[in-house]
Amino acid sequence: MGFRPELQDGVMDLLASAKERAKTLKAEADSAARIERVWEGLHSFMVKEWPLHILDLLDREVPLLKALRAEGHPAIQAVEGVYRDAKEQADAVKRRYPSHLEEACRSAGLALDPESRHPSYSLEQRFFQLKVDEQKWTARLSDHEGRLADLPADVGAVAEVILRERKRIFGRPFNGPKFLKLVRSQYLAVAKKDKQPDGASIPIRHITRRLGKNAKGFRSDEFLVDLSRLVEQGPMDIDGYRLDLQQTKDTNQGMLLHGVAARGYIGFVVFRKG
Numbered sequence: 001m002g003f004r005p006e007l008q009d010g011v012m013d014l015l016a017s018a019k020e021r022a023k024t025l026k027a028e029a030d031s032a033a034r035i036e037r038v039w040e041g042l043h044s045f046m047v048k049e050w051p052l053h054i055l056d057l058l059d060r061e062v063p064l065l066k067a068l069r070a071e072g073h074p075a076i077q078a079v080e081g082v083y084r085d086a087k088e089q090a091d092a093v094k095r096r097y098p099s100h101l102e103e104a105c106r107s108a109g110l111a112l113d114p115e116s117r118h119p120s121y122s123l124e125q126r127f128f129q130l131k132v133d134e135q136k137w138t139a140r141l142s143d144h145e146g147r148l149a150d151l152p153a154d155v156g157a158v159a160e161v162i163l164r165e166r167k168r169i170f171g172r173p174f175n176g177p178k179f180l181k182l183v184r185s186q187y188l189a190v191a192k193k194d195k196q197p198d199g200a201s202i203p204i205r206h207i208t209r210r211l212g213k214n215a216k217g218f219r220s221d222e223f224l225v226d227l228s229r230l231v232e233q234g235p236m237d238i239d240g241y242r243l244d245l246q247q248t249k250d251t252n253q254g255m256l257l258h259g260v261a262a263r264g265y266i267g268f269v270v271f272r273k274g
Contacts, residue, residue, distance in 0.1 A: 034064065039075075042082060051089035052137055052152035058083055093155065094137065104155035108163055124170070127258050128162060141165065144256045145221040169221055174229050180238050183227070186210055187269055201246060201268040205253050220255075227266075228258040241271040 038061055045053040058065065058079065069076050093100055098118040105112055105123075113122040119132035129142045132153050139153040141161055149161050186207045191200055211218045227245075230236070236243045248254040248267025255266045 035068075038064065042079075046082070048154075048156060049089070050152070050154035050157050051086040051093065052154045053157060054082060054086040055090055056152040058086075090137070094134075097132070097153075097155070101155045101158065104159040105162070108159040110159060110162055110166075123162065124166065125259055128165070130158065130162070143169070143221050144224060144258070145219075168219075169225050172222065172226075174226060174233075176230055176233055176235055177238075179226050179230055180235060180243065183207070183230075183243065183269065184238050184241070184271065187271060198241075199271060199273060201270050203253065204245075204255055204266055204269050207269060208255075224255050225258055227255070231257060232259065237274075238271075240274045242274065244270040244272050246270060 038057065041057050042054060045051075045057065065076070065079060101118075101121070102112060110123060113124075113126060115126075116122055119134055121130040121132075122128060123130070127143055128148075131140050131142075132138075133140070137153050138150060139158050140150050141148045141158070143165070148165050151157055151161060187202055188198065190196075190202050190206045190210055191198060194202070194206070196202065208218075208220050208223060211223065212220070230243075231245065245266045246268040247264040249265070250267060251265050253267055254264075257263075257266060
């Protein structure tokens, strides 16, 4: 028999209205969640005393703040007060940034390398490089394998990021025989794929690329540090073969080892028969 057309039309109108209402409510919920994230960020940065993070956050949220100001939102007055105080504190930090950074690092148990000069710093025997952009007042942390973080240059935040990355890279246990076995297995796999004999010189980047594709959570800077530890601590012999690392002048294809092992860029891995 079917339903009367006017009933079907009525339900269709109800459905369209419900969809429009749901869309409006979702937009309101998204806006409320975004505002909540902004207030949470402001509160967190105020507690940590990171004025550059506050200025960065408010600058990124200008469209939202303009909309709140247009509707006469009561929070605008407080936000403007926070902005003024943050600007004042940030200016004070900028005037004596090197000494503030040194103190923050000292408090965190971090030692800047003696050759560090503002705005370029290094740590852990030049393994970490920190560059401060005085135009944007941002900081970039890198290591031998590339960029690690970009952030507003609050000294406490910078020290926190360096501590986190140092723990990730240098705070891991090291098992020399196990790591040597890993290098040997990857060397053989790459040699087989490239149709090279055991004992051939295999580019080290071929090995790291293979690990990047096949090893979950692989990070090349961790591999670099473990290889440096292997050179310093051993062992270098496995299954009748001895690991030999050959240098290269191509800094893009080589790896600069850390510490006493850093005598040039390592470009190739060789396992020589006993």
